[in-house]
Amino acid sequence: MFNGLFVVLDKSAFQMLSKDEVFVCSCCFSPIVCPILPAEILADLDKLGGEKTISMGSLCEKLQSLHGIYNAESRGLILNSLMGRDYSGSRRPVVDHQQTYYDEDGVRGDFVGGHPIELALLYWEQGQFLKSEQELSKLWRITFQDEQALALEELVRKERIIIEFVKDKRKIHGVAEQYANKPSLKSTWLAYLLTIAGGNREQVSVILERFADHAGYSIRILSPYAYFVLKLHLSYLILVRSKHSSSQPTHVLDLNYLEYCPFTHIFVSNDRFHKRMAETGVLDGTLFLSGNQFKAELQNISRTFRPSNGSGFKVETFSNEEIRSLVRSNFKQTNTKEGRKDLTSIDLIRERLGELMRIAEEKERKFIEQRSAQLQKEGEQGD
Numbered sequence: 269m270f271n272g273l274f275v276v277l278d279k280s281a282f283q284m285l286s287k288d289e290v291f292v293c294s295c296c297f298s299p300i301v302c303p304i305l306p307a308e309i310l311a312d313l314d315k316l317g318g319e320k321t322i323s324m325g326s327l328c329e330k331l332q333s334l335h336g337i338y339n340a341e342s343r344g345l346i347l348n349s350l351m352g353r354d355y356s357g358s359r360r361p362v363v364d365h366q367q368t369y370y371d372e373d374g375v376r377g378d379f380v381g382g383h384p385i386e387l388a389l390l391y392w393e394q395g396q397f398l399k400s401e402q403e404l405s406k407l408w409r410i411t412f413q414d415e416q417a418l419a420l421e422e423l424v425r426k427e428r429i430i431i432e433f434v435k436d437k438r439k440i441h442g443v444a445e446q447y448a449n450k451p452s453l454k455s456t457w458l459a460y461l462l463t464i465a466g467g468n469r470e471q472v473s474v475i476l477e478r479f480a481d482h483a484g485y486s487i488r489i490l491s492p493y494a495y496f497v498l499k500l501h502l503s504y505l506i507l508v509r510s511k512h513s514s515s516q517p518t519h520v521l522d523l524n525y526l527e528y529c530p531f532t533h534i535f536v537s538n539d540r541f542h543k544r545m546a547e548t549g550v551l552d553g554t555l556f557l558s559g560n561q562f563k564a565e566l567q568n569i570s571r572t573f574r575p576s577n578g579s580g581f582k583v584e585t586f587s588n589e590e591i592r593s594l595v596r597s598n599f600k601q602t603n604t605k606e607g608r609k610d611l612t613s614i615d616l617i618r619e620r621l622g623e624l625m626r627i628a629e630e631k632e633r634k635f636i637e638q639r640s641a642q643l644q645k646e647g648e649q650g651d
Contacts, residue, residue, distance in 0.1 A: 271294065271295060271296065271297060271298050271580050271581075272296055272297050272298055272580015272581050272595070272599075273297050273298065273533040273534060273580050273591070273594055273595060273598065274297070274298045274299075274300055274337075274359060274360070274361065274531065274532040274533050274534070275293070275297040275298065275299055275300065275532060275533065275534040275535075275536060275562075276299075276300045276302060276525065276528050276529070276531075276532040276534070276535050276536065277293075277299065277305075277536045277537070277559075277562075278302075278305070278522070278525045278536070278537040278539060278542065279305055279308050279309075280537055280538040280539045280559060281536040281537050281538055281558075281559035281562060282305065282327075282330070282331070282334075283327065284538065284559050284560075284563055285330065285563060285566070287326070287329065287330055287333060288570060289563060289566040289567065289570070290330045290333050290334050291333060292566045292569050292570050292573060293334065293566055294333070294334055294335040294336075295573070295580075296566075296569055296573065296580040296585055296586075297534070297580050298337060298580070299334050299335070299336040299337065300336065300337050300338075300339050300361045300528060300531060300532050301331070301334065301336035301337065301338045301339070302339060302342075302524070302525055302528050303338065303339070303341050303342075304521060304524050304525060305331070306331060308521070309327055309328060309331060309392070310392060310401065312327075328392055337361050337363055338361075338363065339361040339362055339363065339528055339531055340361075340362040340363070342497070342524060342527040342528065343464065343465050343466060344465075345362060345493055345527075346461060346464065346465040346493065346494050346497055347465040347466065347467045347471060347475075348493075349491040349492065349493035349494040349495075350458075350461060350462070350465065350475045350478075350479075350490075350491050350494050351471065351474055351475055351478065352478055352490070352491070354491060354492055354493050355492075355493055355530065355531070357492065357530070359530065359531055359532060359533055360531065361531045361532075362531065388401070388639070391639060391643070396643055398639075398642055398643065398646065399646060419460065419463055419464060420460060420501050420502075420505055421505065423456065423459070423460050423463075424505065427453075427456050429447075429453070429456075431447075431505060431506060431509045432506070433509065433510050434506055434510045435510065437507070437510075437512050437544070437547045437548055438547065438548065438549060440503050440506050440507055440510070440512075440548035440549070440550070441499070441503055441548045441549035441550045441552075442549070443506055444499050444502040444503040444506055444548075444550065445499060447502050448487070448488070448495065448498050448499050448502055449486055449488060451486070454486065454487060457487060457498055458475075458479060458487065460498070460501075461487075461491075461494050461497070461498060462475065464497075465494075478490070493530060496527075496529075496530055496552065497527055499550060499552075500523065500526055500527065500545075500550055501523065503545065503548045503550040504519065504523060504545065506548075507544060507545065507548060512544060513541060513544050516541075519541055522539060522541050522542060523545075525537070525542070526542065526545060526550075526551070529551050529552065529554040530552075530554075532554060533554065533555060533594050533598065534554065534555045534556075534557060534562075534591070534594070535551060535554050535555070535556050535557070536556075536557050536558070536559055536561075536562040537556075537558070537559060538558055538559030538560065542556070543556070543558070555590055555591070555594060557588075557590075561588070565586065565587065565588050565591065568587045569585060569586065569587075573585065580595065581595070581599045582595070583595045583596055
């Protein structure tokens with residue numbers, strides 16, 4: 269369900285929240301779960317030998333209680349963007365199996381069923397991995413880094429592109445835009461985007477044909493989301509080349525979180541690298557909050573908040589003026605007390621979603637049965 273402003277939390281921010289704060293976050297915001305977050309949790313679980321610990325079990329439980337909206341994987345989004353199937357630009361996540369409903373009062377809502385990764389966490393927190401997931405947990409981080417870590421650096425070196433030294437971090441985004449929009453580099457940047465997006469031969473052929481048919485248009489016009497990712501990666505390269513940040517292998521993973529900024533109003537992180545990237549201006553209208561700021565806001569909300577009192581559609585819920593401003597600009601506030609109740613009451617929304625939630629619960633039950641059977645079969649084969 270969409271309960272207000274969209275918010276992305278990276279692992280550093282998510283780890284510092286208590287279960288009660290996660291609950292308040294789910295009631296007053298619409299958390300977007302990047303696919304990389306549960307993948308990182310899975311990798312951490314595997315590093316512990318698949319044994320359940322208090323800290324990792326708590327992390328799994330918190331992610332389940334986040335009621336997050338799982339956005340589509342960013343590599344697929346880049347590929348679709350290059351093919352001309354771009355996102356809407358409304359900052360809404362790209363979600364599969366989403367259903368929109370309207371009640372008798374005209375209140376609009378969206379229902380998103382349980383995601384397989386979210387349901388799998390029921391088992392992961394107990395160290396119960398399928399063999400395929402064990403392999404994934406060992407390989408995903410290495411594969412992800414190998415494909416991207418040096419790709420842009422090597423391309424710039426190969427093409428002998430001179431990267432400008434930018435003394436003021438705040439100007440980096442503008443310089444990155446200049447590079448991204450150079451007509452002479454259009455084919456170079458397209459080759460880079462195809463490298464990180466992947467895609468089969470047929471898809472690449474469609475993309476190349478599309479760009480050839482619209483040779484007079486820039487990547488910014490033809491593929492807005494792919495263009496955002498390109499600016500993001502160029503900004504990172506300039507940040508490192510200008511000595512504002514060192515280059516670390518983990519930054520590839522950190523960049524992946526930032527690739528979801530076009531789908532969110534607020535990006536939350538306690539990571540210094542994310543803060544430096546935000547200072548370049550590349551987040552393009554997304555409000556950056558530190559994990560400490562966001563945690564303090566949730567604690568402040570919890571002192572007076574009750575689920576029946578409303579959610580993130582209501583300005584008075586928040587104390588942070590930047591968040592209040594976002595609520596005002598994104599949600600029309602009704603003047604009557606009764607009207608606000610219809611718009612914001614989570615209890616009312618859940619009541620109107622009764623049938624959809626019943627269907628989702630049935631799907632979850634079937635998933636758990638199938639998963640239990642798979643685990644039992646693998647256990648018998650192992651014996």
